[in-house]
Amino acid sequence: MIELADLPDEVILAIMNKVEYRAELLCSIIGIGNNRLEQLALDKCHSIDLTFDYFDSPYELLMQRFYSHVMPRIYYNIQSLTLNVHHIRHFVTYVNENYNGTLLNLTHLKLVFGKRCFKTGTPYTIGNDINSVLHGEPLFSIIPEFLHFDGTIGGRILSVLRCSPLIHSIISFELDDDCIFPDAPNDDGLFFVHSSQLTHIRVTLCRFDHCVRLLNQLGPQIHSFSVSLVHVRIGDVDIISKMTSISCPNLKILTMTIYRNILCYEECIPPLLQRLSNVEHLTLLLAVGVIGNRPDHFIDGFDLEKDIVSYMPHLRQFKFHIRSILIDASHTEVDAIRRTCVKHQSVGCALDYFNNHYGQCQIYSLPFIGTRLDFISNRFPLFDINNTFSNVTVLLLFDDVKPFESVFFERVTQALPSLRTLEVSNELKQQEKSANSLVFARLATLILYNVHMNYAEQLLCRARLPCLIELAIRNDLLLAMVAGDNQQARYNCSKVETLRTSELPSDPTDSIQNFFPLDSCFKYSKKEQK
Known part of the structure; x- marks a missing residue:
């Protein structure tokens, strides 16, 4: 039998490169007494990812070994x-106690606060807002x-890090x-607090004024800024004057993502972008809402x-996807919108006028650069x-x-092979049903609230x-799905870890629980009333 150590270096390195998390590899090789394997592993330790270890994971002993055997051998090499x-708290404490609070060659830091199931580590998408107004x-x-961290344990832990010499x-x-x-x-x-070297940032901020404040703080040192914003509104009366004080002459790459409808587009977004005149690569993914200060x-x-x-x-590249919404919008031809984009090399455009009195226009640069599409119609x-x-x-x-x-x-499954999250809102009965079996190969999250029964039947049964x-x-x-006891629906629900429904069923829930895995997390909550 051929042992791992008998293989040539290039084959061993190829095998090592197949291991997703470098820390697991290092823990399994360092300290076993094979200097050759250790050296090959150490040559690949510039990037360390510890996210394989989640709250209730079985890796506690592995993490102990990482700190006791691996870190002393690799701390100087870690760059990412x-x-x-x-x-965070354990890592910062360890570095403080052993390396004076810093890792000299560490230049890239990524924090994954991701929403994960405590038991399995599986990422999840849906939270309590699904039942909100x-x-x-x-x-x-x-x-x-x-995920909001202000006033939480997670927020306090993060404060420890950003005030750390690390x-x-x-x-x-x-x-x-x-x-x-x-x-x-x-x-x-x-x-x-300690950010004199910081030039590249990718963060999500709660409010627009936080974005303005961060840009003012970083000023000339920021080169690349990718920001997602949750709320864009005028909450600070001095926000206009604070925007005029922004000076980021070295900012060359800017990405701004706002998927929740912007309430004060005209007062916030253009004035901010106009202060960043040296940007060379600009990406905008925006939703412009129906209330507040906006274009008519x-x-x-x-x-x-x-x-x-x-x-x-100095702009050399401009990529965008902008979805704007109007109530009681006057009718416009899609070609008229498209003609306004002649200065951009290739642009797609779509217009919708819904029966709920809302109109929607989407314009996007091509090739399409987003990973999501919202409120897509026929x-x-x-x-x-x-x-x-x-x-x-x-x-x-x-x-x-x-x-x-x-x-x-059927066409969605062909056109969107990477689809992981799907929400359907359509209360109109299907007129043309097909017996063809569809396969959504990667779909992990399905939301069926405001729909006709037909869509639940097609997608689940x-x-x-x-x-x-x-x-x-x-x-x-x-x-209805549980009562029908459809075998395909049972199969589709056999791996569901989180089930959310609009309200607590009046009947006993044994039949529902028997339809899903025993360790599924059930969330029943009434919708908020307006």
Whole structure:
């Protein structure tokens, strides 16, 4: 039998490269007495990811070995580090006690505060907002839900890190996109106390004024800034003057993502972007809402040119996907919107006028750069020969004009092979049903609240969902599915870890619990009343 140590170096390295988490590899090799294998492993220890270890994981002994045997051998080589929230305090304490609080060569730090099942470590998407009033707002997205850390243990742990000397050497900092970076707890309002080297940041912030404050603090040192914002409104009366004081002459790469409808677009977004005149690569993923200060028309190419591009003379690349919403919008032809984008090389456009009196316009640069599509109707050009949207992982379907027929979902499975989250909102009965079996190969999260029974039948009883782990479904649809005892539905629900429904069933829930795995997490909560 050939032993691992008998293989040539290049084969061993190829095997090592197959191991997803370097820390696991190091723990299994360092200290076993084989100097050759240890050296090969140590040569690959510049990037360390500890996120394989979650709250109730079986890796406690492995982590103890990592600190006792591995860290003393690799601390000087670590350049990139990825941590879960519950690692931070222990890791900072360990570095303080053993290396004077710093890792000299550490330049990249990523924090994964991700929403995960405590028992299995599986990421989840749906939270309590699924039953909130916001979920019923027209054309308002609540997926994915954000984790808030202000005033929590997680927030206090994060404060320990950002006030730690460990930040001294950090050049690049990332935080999970779905996790909100807490407001600065210190008296001077600094988001990072020790950040003189910090030039690249990717964070999600709760409020627009937090973004303005962070840019003011970083000033000329920031080179790349990727920010997601949850709320954009004028909450600070001095926000305009604070925007005018922003000076980031070295900021070259800017990405701004706002999927929850912007309430004060005209007062906030263009004035901020106009202060960042040296940007060379700009990406905007925005949803412009129906209330507050906004244009009285759909955002089009003329607006982008007049309000943004003309203020960035060094701009070399502009990628965007902008969804704007109007109530009682006057009718506009899609070609008229498209003609406003002639200065941009290739642009897609879609217009919708719904029966709920809302209109929606989406303009996007091509090739498409987003990973999500919100409130897509039958009229959206979702299917084309170029596979324009093949990278989309989140899809929110909405139509109150025409039902989504069976063939529509067949085409979705072909056009969106990477789809992981699907929400359907359509209460119109399907007119054309198909017996064809669909396969959503990667779909992990399915939301069926505001739908006709047809969609639950098609997606749960006739389609194959081998990766489904989260299901949010209206109570009557859930009870009907359980009563029908459909075998395909049982198979689709066999791996569900989290089930959410609109209200607590009046009948005993034994039949529901027997339909799902024994260790599933059930969430029943009544919707908030307006």
